[in-house]
Amino acid sequence: MGQTLLPILVALPFAAAVVCLLLPTSQSVLQFVRLGVLGLVFPFALAICKVLSHGPLEAAGQWLRMDALSAYHLAVMMLVFVGGSCFSPVYFRKDIEEDHFSISRARRFGSLWFGALGAMTLVLSSNNLGILWVGVEASTLLTAFLICIHRTPASLEAMWKYLIICSVGVAFAFMGTLLAGASASGRLPATEALLWTHMMEIAPRLDPMLIKAGFIFLLVGYGTKAGLAPMHSWLPDAHSQAPAPVSALFSGFLLNSAFYCVLRYIPIVETALGHSGWSLRLLVFFGLLSILVSSAFMVMQKDLKRLLAYSTVEHIGIMAVGVGLGSAGAAASLFHLLNHSLGKTLAFLSAGRVGQLAGTNEIARLGGLLRGSFVWGVGLFWALLILSGVAPFAVFFSELQTLKAAADQGSWWTMGLFLFGVGVVFLAILRHAIHLAWAPSNRDVSANSSSWLEKIVVLCPLALLFMLGIWMPESLQRVIREAAAIIVMGGRQ
Amino acid sequence: MISLSQTWMDGLLVMLMLTNLILLGASRLGHGIRLIAIQGALLGALPILGGQHGWTARMLFLAVITIGLKAVVFPWFLHRALRAGEARREDNPFVGHTASVLAGLVMLTVATCLSARLPTVGAGHSMLVMPVALFMILTGPFLITSRRKALSQILGYVVLENGMYAFGLVMLQDVPALVELGILLDAFVALFVMGAAVHQINREFDHMDADQLDSLKG
Amino acid sequence: MNSLVWMLAGLILMVVGGFASAFFGVRRSRYTRQIGAWSLAAGCAMAMIPSCQTLWSGVSVQLALPWPITLGTFHVGLDPLSAFFAIPICGLSFLGAFYGMEYLPSNSKATGFAWAGYNLLVASMLLVVLARQAILFLTAWEIMALASFFLVAFENERESVRRAAWLYLVAAHVSAAFVAALFFCLGHYTGSLDFDAWSGGSSLPSGIGTVIFFLALVGFGIKAGFWPFHIWLPEAHPAAPSHVSAVMSGVMIKTGIYGLVRVLTFFDTPPMSWGWTLVGIGITSGVLGVLYALAQSDLKRLLAYHSVENIGIIAIGLGLGCLGLSTGRSLLAFVGFAGGLLHVLNHAVFKGLLFLGAGSVLHATGIRNTNRLGGLLKAMPVTGRTFFIGSLAICGLPPLNGFVSEFLIYFGAYHGAVAFHSGLIVSCLAVVLGMALIGGLAAAAFTKAFGIVFLGEPRSREAAAAHEAGPAMRAAMTILAIFCPMIALLASSILQLMAPVLSTVLHVSAGVLTSQLEETVYFLNQIVMISLFFGMVAILLLLLRRSLPGAKNVESAVTWDCGYARPSARMQYTASSFAQPIKALFAFLLGSHSHLTPPRGILPQAIASFTSTAPDRVNERFYHPIFEAILKGLRRVRVLQHGEVQLYVLYVAMTLVALLIWCLR
Amino acid sequence: MKLLSLIHPFLALLLAPLLLGVINRVKAVFAGRRGQPLLQAYYDIWKLLGKGAVYSRTTTWVFRAGPVIGLTAVISALMVLPFAGQSGVISFSCDFVVMAYLLGLARFFTIAAALDTGSSFEGMGASREAQFSALAEPALLLGLAALAVQSSSLSLSDIFTQLNLQAWMKVGPAILLVAAAMAVVLLAENSRIPVDDPNTHLELTMIHEVMVLDHGGPDFAYILYGAALKLWLFAALLVNVLMPVQASNVPVNFAVALTGMFVAAIGVGVVESIMARLRLLKVPQLLVGAAVLSTLALVLLLR
Incomplete structure (x- = not known):
């Protein structure tokens, strides 16, 4: 089973990339991107289920292998791709209307998009x-x-x-x-x-x-x-x-x-x-450094998308700290990976749409996003809050787990610096979020309406993050535990 | 006991090191590209002259590919990019050419010290592999950091690649073609991609100074 | 059926009702407020019944449900301590809901969301006092902050409100950070995140207890509004709609006290230093709180600073209780905690009442600045009377409820002072001094607040055109006003009801407390007797006054102004001028800024002006410099990202080299 | 509760206005005048009770409640006060706190009534009253704390029972300091020179008198009577501190205590005659000074 499935998984996206080069119009490329990725969900889901139920899959003389860790990452990756792909037609519609998105660009976008998917699938499924x-x-x-x-x-x-x-x-x-x-x-x-x-x-x-x-x-x-x-x-x-x-x-x-x-x-x-924790300490160091450095850039950030980018640095830092804190931390880190990917995807998609309609990414010139019923504005505001770690959303819980891991290790300095960095980030993001939500602005985009598809793209991640916050399925916990065990001791108990 | 192949290999490695130092002092971009070509040729010679198990077909193939790509295709490609742009010289680098050579000596020392701490792998290898590889790995980023022209930065990147290539060729000869393939893929795609990028930047900005690409900050 | 299930069902009802209200609000339905308010009322009633039961019987119940998140179990419990805090939460929120029905604009989209936030806030507060597991507690704690954040930001068109909302949520988050640190610290040493596992915290290594206490002091102190962590309070409370201010000030900040008391129950005998710290913080908060209150001219800000003062009084009570525990003086411990906890209840009643009154004034006039109000008692008789009762109560004057709790604290302080224990006597005398000063200054502040707002002549057109609040608002205020003398008169029975609470806090069975209870009840009864006597004499004197021959011979005139025939409203003393002497006297503590442009020349052309502000010293001298320093540091870091790719590569390379050298050295 | 305790309230209600007469007579003697009759205060009260009232149109029920509650509060406060070796009518731990807060209640109502007129003069007086009383309160409660510490007991009656000659022998200086503080509080609370001048006619400088400018008729009678009782109350406190007579003979005790009361009134009169009024800005210093005296007493006691 695995012998054929894994190579197919890697090959399929590249095949789709080639198909993209052959399509006639920009619109059709974007539709293909959306449907193609949705279609790819099935083989990927099949592989993931196989791994989770029957253990690792191997193929190509052990050069390809998929265990719980890679399957978990693969699932997160598919979520991100599905979100991005569903959003692409919405986002590029305006460009197509204004003739900024020619067929060659569309083809390039589609093929590179699938190519990236293929390359990352290769990363996740290789044993070599x-x-x-x-x-x-x-x-x-x-x-x-x-x-x-x-x-x-x-x-x-x-x-x-x-x-x-x-x-x-x-x-x-x-x-x-x-x-x-x-x-x-x-x-x-x-x-x-x-x-x-x-x-x-x-x-x-x-x-x-x-x-x-x-x-x-x-x-x-x-x-x-x-x-x-x-x-x-x-x-x-x-x-x-x-x-x-x-x-x-x-x-x-x-x-x-x-x-x-x-x-x-x-x-x-x-x-x-000999399990001396040498590499883990390095990870904690770089993680904390990332949190602190990114917080510095978020406080006075003027550009919305740069703000989100620094927030990514912060969250990667949180994940690094988590992994550096042993098995409990690794589990927290993996949970955080899922939460962050969901939240950040939503944040970037919303920010992109808002910025596109307002014609600027400058925070100072945006505002009033919560005044109307503009779903992307709502999405952006909540995504920002979620990323800054408010309860009862899942990011809050994964950060708590990381903290708990730090406390259980007795590494109080890590805990203190972590809290400090996350606190600075919080006050920075909150300031921007409040401004975006309610400040008066002459570039008011809140009156725009949105289609049902857009509403789904916004509300699904929010609902998922909320649900993961207050109710985490046992199966997901098990997967995370298994994946964390692989990080900590290579999968052997 | 020092075998003949080891002597050969030492010689090649020393020459690599020297090309590196010269590259640090070179101000003309064309000159730099020629040095890169020489390095490519030297690297291609490494598996043939330094091989311990005699000549195998695979090694010959590797050597041919390496020389073909690194000594012929890349330099040609870079020359083309050079002709497309205006600049011929690296006039005003962040670190002057003489100072760069001195920095090169410092890096060589650092590389030697560091490699002294690492165990040598495989008894038959030259003691010089690690220091030279590390030296090149340090030189590459140094070139990227200290030069203004985009082309110089590509040169720096190639030096970095070459360093690792040298290390890989000598240390991991027996590992299946995978690694070499990786190297070639990397160098190949990197060069084409970067070359294409330089091409685009040229079209958009009318210059190739990477240090003027600093509108995004904060 | 477990009564907790009943209570949780109430919480769910509230939350669901709140979101339903938001849903209807978006459609601008007229059912918005009915759904919001009635669901909350029903939920509160459902939560109230088990709480009262528990307090009455002293039996605690627990409920542990599986909660599939990694570190959490859904472990809730209702013991007398929780019930004691849950009751004012339910009661005040219940009344606030009816008040809010009239107070909030009836058909705006935001109204529905305000109900959602309000109901969520109440539910999360209740969950905070119910939670028996760290993660659940933290979650409820954060939801509480988030829900009230949206309420604070209700009038988000104003820049100052947005700033207040920001400050508020940041403060709440910092508080959560400290609380999380506290819990995980406890978790580290006990290996569990369950509260049950933490009680009897004597197993902790020495010194860790104190660390935990200080983490709790900061974490919960921020929420409670201890000085110097109070800076969010005078910003956030005035910004929220008034019934929300009432709930926030009346009960939400008490969750901080609850947390602190809960942490204290984990320890058998606290060291003396804890008591000293609490007493010190209490006195500082009390005196500075009331001084700043006096210096405010914004009515709701004034009330907010008074919350700092009252929280200070509560802290004094808890501190005395701790000192009593440390020195083994059970009566002191009993009276201290009883006074502190009773003040929690009392403050909920009168501060809720006062905020609702301030809300009515705001609703009727649109003005918060006391200097522009006046003479409202005639236009708003019910609001005025209830506000008056609230003012008396908050000043701790007999025969109202504020006096009872302050009296207990006074008693504790005097009791400690005559005990000839060196660690006790100084702090107890400091308490006497502080309480006396607080009492006097509070009286000054509330004669000012009540006198300037409700008495005299209206100082502005809006104030002159004021109207009385609607029936629901009036009812809410009246009920709270009735509670003020009620609690005072029933103090001894209430104290008996509180016995299980105190036995939880003091780690003794309720029977052991009998002697302390008897003594306390004795003098509370005496106070009731004096109060009754007071009432009798007052009625007698009133009757006498009525029956005097000249009683019917009443004339009306203008106020005597030394012969000046046409006094105008602008000639009246204002709030600022009333407070000025005290402000001047305590200028060294307040550090108020004044700016004077005197009139020049014989016939002054330019307009002369005088402004005086009392910005918070802690903010100016402590938080602001720290913030600036952090920002400065961060600005330095920002130089890293200057846009030059060469240097970016250098960072990568340098990191590599540095690591290589460090690891292969 | 002993029946004898009830004597004191009746004495107070009966004799309080007489203290005012004594003070005025002393002042007159110092000024070389004949002065008012000793019973002038009774005449005034009687006359005022018979009059009608004039109310400003600005005022509300608060204005009318002020005098009644003020008087009620002082009468209630008298109930806890021991006198002449007899305990108070009601006596329990920390009853003096109740006393102090009842006086606070009276003050609250007086201030509110003053503000009710909307007059700037009365507002001025109210503001000063609020300020000075806020400072007098700590002095009083700390002084009582000193006495409580000295006697290791918590109710006024017990405190003054314990305060006997032996105590004077032992910690006389401390008690004297407390007495001094009490005397200052007495002068301040009763609007006497050097804090306030009850006889001044310049509204700008008055404190207590200016607050009641608009009251007339029976209301003013209540106020006057209340003021007399308040003077009695503080004087009784002072006498209790300074004259710890506890003879077994009750009439003697009462005689001595009453003498003490009138001596205190004479003392007030003397102070009023020989001292000038302090500038308003200096008054807080005086009151803080009183608190410092109480604290000093405590330090001496705890030494």
């Missing part, structure tokens, strides 16, 4: 650490051009920065992969080196120095792509210049796919170093 890296690299290059679908000077600049910084980062990650492979050299047959499952098996015998150096390269490398401070600097530029669905994709999952790569290495490194 080299293939893992190839997937990340491919997703970097594919998404680079998504940033500048609309070719403006600012978007080109953002793309250039993204390319340069992330290429360097991914190059470092490659070096890290090589070092990790080198640390296993002589202990694994060459044909099996870099297979994650095999690495895990011989992890206690890996060369500690080499694996340490390798992990540093990996952390800095993948961390650059994941947006950990201080390597996050490309992120606000890219997010603010990309079209809304692309920003949502970036924040919602692209960063997490890079972070997923770091997660893959953690059990190997920790086992190799």
Whole structure:
């Protein structure tokens, strides 16, 4: 079953990408993107169910493998893609009407969109650490051009920065992969080196120095792509210049796919170093740094999408802190991943729509979003509140779990700094949210109406986040526990 | 015991190091591209001359591909980009050329020190692999940081790639083609993508100075 | 059936009703307010019954439902302490709902949302006092903050309201952060997040108890409005609709007190330092609260600062109780906690009443500034009378309820003072001094508030055109006003009802408290006797006054103004001039700014002016500099993102090199 | 409750206006005048009770309630006061707090009644009254705390039973300090020089008198009577502190105490005659000074 399913999963998006290049009109490309992604949900869901019920799937001589951790990430990724894809026709409608979205652009958008999906699927389903890296690299290059679908000077600049910084980062990650492979050299047959499952098996015998150096390269490398401070600097530029669905994709999952790569290495490194917590401490350090640095930029932020981008840095930081705090923290972190992806996707989609209608992303010139019954305004306001961590939404609970993990470890400094950073972020976001909601503005967009589809796109994530806050299904808990166990000890109990 | 292949390999590595230092001091972009081509050729020679198990078909294939791409295709591609743009020289880098060479020496020292702490893998390898690879890995970002022209930054990136390539070729020769494929894919796509990006930037801005791309901040 | 199920059903009814009201509100239906108010009333009634039962019988009930979130169980419980806080919450919210029906604009879209927020606020407050598990408590705590945030932001067209709402939610969030830290700290040492596992906290390592206490003091103190954590209070309370201000000030800030008392129940014998801290904070809050209240000219701000004062009095009571526990003086402990907790109830009654009265004034005139009001007693007789009773009660004057609780605290203080215990005597005398000062200044503040607003002549056209509030608003105020003397007269029975509450707090069985209860009840009865005597004498004197020969010989005239024939309303003393001498006297504490442009020349052309403001010192001297420092620090960090890609790459590379060097060193 | 306790309230109700007469007579003697009859206050009250009233159109029921409640509160406060070795009619722990707060109630109503007229003069007086009483309250309650600490008991009656000659021997200076503080409070609460001048005719400088400018007829009679009772109350407190006679013979006790009362009245008269009125800005210092005296007494006691 897995032998055929996994390659198909990886191949399908690329096939869809090719199809996009053949479609005749912009409208049809966008419809294909929407329906195609919705269609892809079924095979993906099938694979995820298989993994969760029968254990890991393997294919292609163990080069492809999907366990609970990857299945969980895959599910989150599909949520983000579904949201973004449903939103794309809404968002680009205006561009099509104004003739800014020619067929070539539409084709490029569609194929890159599916290409990114394929590349990230490759990341999530590979057991070979080299293939893992190839997937990340491919997703970097594919998404680079998504940033500048609309070719403006600012978007080109953002793309250039993204390319340069992330290429360097991914190059470092490659070096890290090589070092990790080198640390296993002589202990694994060459044909099996870099297979994650095999690495895990011989992890206690890996060369500690080499694996340490390798992990540093990996952390800095993948961390650059994941947006950990201080390597996050490309992120606000890219997010603010990309079209809304692309920003949502970036924040919602692209960063997490890079972070997923770091997660893959953690059990190997920790086992190799005798569970000394060395790599976990590094993660906590970078996580806290990300929270604090991003909070600084959110306080006086003028641009709505940049605000959201920094918020992403903060949340990646929270996830890093969580993973760094052991198994309870890892579970919290994974739960947070889901919550953040949902919330941030909604936030970017809403911000994109609001900004598009108002003609500006400058917070000071927006306002009054809650006055009318403009569903995107409501979505943006609530998404901001949710991301800042108000109860009873799920983000609040995942942050509490992280705190609890910190307290149980007795790492009071982590707890204190975490609370401080999250507090600063809260007051920053709240200030902007209140302004957006009620301040008088001459660019009032609240009178716009929205279709039922748009309402669904807004209300579903909100309802889901609310539900996950007050009621978390047992099955989801189980999945998260399993996935967290993989992060902490490679899946062995 | 020092074998012949090891001597060869040491020589190649030292030459890589030297090209690197020269690159740090080079102000003409065309000159830099030629140095990159030389580096590519040296890298292609590494598996052939430094191989421990004699010549296998795979190695030959690798060498050919490497030389073909790194010494011929990329430089040609970069030359084309150079001709498309206005600038020929890296006139006013953030760090001057002489200072860059000195910084290069510092980086070499750092790389040597760091690699001394790492265990050598596989008895037969040259002691120089790690320091040279690290040196190149440090030089790459340094070039990107200290130069203004977008093209110079691509050169820096290629140096970075080359460093890892050297490391990968020597250390992980036996690992299936996957890794090499990764390297090539990376370098290949990166160059094309970046080249295309440079092309677009050229069209949009009429210049290739990356340091003027700073309208997005805060 | 477990009475908690009944209570939870009430909560659900409220919330559902609130959202139904919002739903109808969007359609501008006229049922909006009926649905909102009646669902809340029904829910409150449903919650009230089990609470009263528990308080009456002293039997606590618990209910643990499975709650499928990672750290949580839905563990609720109703013990006398919870019931004691739940009753005023239900009662005041109940009356507030009827008041709100008339107070809120009847068919605006926002009204429905206001009901949703109000009902959610009440439900979450009740859940806070019911929760027996940290995560549930925190969730309810946060929902409470969020619901009231939307109510504070009700009049969001105004910039100042938006700012107040921001400040309020930030303060609430900081409070939640401290409470979370507190709970997780306890959780770390006990391995459980259940309140039950925490009682008997003596198992904690030494020193940790004090850390926990201070976390609680800050976390719950922010919500309660202890000085210096009170700064959100005078901003947020005036901004909300008045019945919401009444509920926020009357009962919501008491959830902070509840939290603090609940944490105190986790410990058997608190160290002396806790009591000192509480007493110190209480006195500071009380004196500074009342001084700032005196300096305000905005009626609702004045009331808000009075909440700080009353919270201070409550803290003094709790502090004395703690000192009693630490020194093993059971009577002091009993009286201290009894006074503090009874003041919680009393403050809910009279502060609720006063805010509702202020709301009626605002509703009738649209003015908050006392300097522009006046003479409202004639136009608004019911509002005026009830406000008057509330003023007397809040000043702690006999024979009303405020006096009883303050008397208990006085008694505790004097009792401690004559005990010749070195750790006790100084703090007790400080309490006497502080309470006396607070009492005198409160009287000044409320003669000002009542006298300037309701007496004399109207100082503005709006005030002259004022009308009495509607029947529901009047009814709400009247009921609360009746409670003021009622509680005072029934004080001894109420204290007996409170015995299970106090036994929960003091960790003793109710039977042990008999002797303390007897003694307290004895002097409360004496007070009742004096009150009755007072009433008799008053009636006698009134009758005498009536029966005097000149009683029918009454003339009307203008007020005597030293022969000035045409006094105008502008000649009256204003609120600011009334408070000026005290403001001047305490200028060293208040730090008020005044700005004077004197008239110049013999025939002054330019308009002379005098303005005086009393911005909060804590804000100016403490929070503002801290905030500025943080912002300055953050601004430094912002230099990182200057737009140059080269340096961005440098960050990446430097991070790598630094890490490599650090790890391979 | 002993029947003998009931004597004191009746004495107070009967003799209080006489104290005013004594004070006025002393002042007249100092000024070299013959002065009013000793019973002038009784005549005034009687005359006022017979008159009609003039009410400002601005006023409301608050204005009329002021005098009644003021008088009631003072009468009720008298109930806890021990006199001549007899305990108060009602006596319990911290009864003095009730006394102080009943006086506070009276003051609240007086101030409210003053503000009810809408007159700027009465507002001025009200503002001053509020300020000074807020400062007098701590002095009084701290002084009582000192006495409570000295006697280790909490009700006025017990305190003054404990305050005997032995106590004077032991902690005389402290008690003297308390007495001094009480005397200042007496002068302030009863609007006497140096705090206020009951005889002034310049409204701008008055405190208590200006608040009752608009009251007339029976209302003013109540106010006058209330003021006399209040003077009696404070004088009785002072006498209790300074003259701890507890002879077994009840009539002797009463005689001594009554003498003490009139000595106190003479003392007030003397102070009024020989001192000038303080500037209003200095009054708070005097009151804070009284609180400091009480605190000093406490320090001495706790030493």
